[in-house]
Amino acid sequence: MNSEPLPPTGLIRLQPLYMERVWGGRMLESLYGRHLPDPKVPFGESWEVVDRPDEQSVVHGGPLSGMTLNELWTTRRKEIFGANAPDSERFPLLIKILDARDKLSIQVHPPAAVAAGMGGEPKTEMWYIVDAEPGASLYAGVKPGVTPESFADALRDGTVEDAVPCLPVKEGDFIFIPSGRLHAIGAGLLIFEIQQNSDTTYRVFDWNRVGLDGKPRALHVEESLRCIDFSDTDPVLGEAQSGGVLVTCEYFTVRRRSATAGQTLSLGKSGDFQMLGLVSGRLETATGALRPGDWALIPANLGDTARHALGGPDEVVWLEVTFPG
Structure with missing residues (x-):
């Protein structure tokens, strides 16, 4: 290290x-x-x-x-x-x-x-x-x-x-x-x-x-x-849980987040690491804009102020990937 x-x-x-x-x-x-x-x-x-x-x-x-x-x-x-x-x-x-x-x-x-x-x-x-x-x-x-x-x-x-x-x-x-x-x-x-x-x-x-x-x-x-797991019969599509959680397992947790146009939001809090993948819309951050298809790492040591983002001009949807726990 x-x-x-x-x-x-x-x-x-x-x-x-x-x-x-x-x-x-x-x-x-x-x-x-x-x-x-x-x-x-x-x-x-x-x-x-x-x-x-x-x-x-x-x-x-x-x-x-x-x-x-x-x-x-x-x-x-x-x-x-x-x-x-x-x-x-x-x-x-x-x-x-x-x-x-x-x-x-x-x-x-x-x-x-x-x-x-x-x-x-x-x-x-x-x-x-x-x-x-x-x-x-x-x-x-x-x-x-x-x-x-x-x-x-x-x-x-x-x-x-x-x-x-x-x-x-x-x-x-x-x-x-x-x-x-x-x-x-x-x-x-x-x-x-x-x-x-x-x-x-x-x-x-x-x-x-x-x-x-x-x-x-x-x-x-x-x-x-x-x-192949032959007992795995007729799987179904997932359903979002509380807090926007789509999937959580021993390897990762995935949440779906959204924001309205013009909304100011925070990408987690200081001490948290996440990977962010933009599905639709646009996020303006202190280090540039995120557009659909963009992925970025949000480091744990990033301060709260630097995590502020602005959504717009349309609704913004993104995935947040974290380690479980």
Whole structure:
């Protein structure tokens, strides 16, 4: 840890990392005005907050500009991430924006009980629907009566889709996806994804398509069958709880906040760390404006005055992500 005092930072902004995906599109460009690296390629993911061995968020602007998220985590943990920060080698969460113009594969992430033995990492996550085309849907869990044996039969005869519940969704809906839950994102959705810091995914069905290289993408049928929770029948969309809480689990808590046009508000209080993702509207802060699609870290050592923000000109909606507890 660094013993020198941390200079006043204001909100900490990170440079997004864009990932090409066969199911992606250009919504990050058309909706948010972002400059994507290649005009001819579909981009399906923007990694907004990431601390992985091969991918790192880097601070963009301010006195900490150029520092990686891992450097902040290992040298300034208490000052930036607060007294409630977990004791982990890397920042424990990963936040993405997903642009699904086509369906994602039907897939599963390994539960902790089996992940290590399979050489993977567990991943629990939640999805918040930012934008949805009419008729858009998600897939989650298994239908009642589906067993490992009947699911394996469905894989062989191409009827996997019939074994997975389809949930129609609209803007503002959300769902919790614990490790072991079979799931897929349907076409026509823009999603904020908050997850454990993991990149282990086992694809079980990919809609008989090919990847960007023209070849079928790898499937992980044997691994998936070991991970799927076949007692997870007919999951439902989430319902907001008191205080705007959407999801709380052992890894993260997500709240939905809102403000009216022209309202002055405080982004938490001194000593609190949070990550803020703007869904709609605009927030004016002492260190610049936040627009739809923007994510920022609000460091624990940020004073109360520096946390003041002004909403407008329309209603503002944002997600607040914190460590649990």
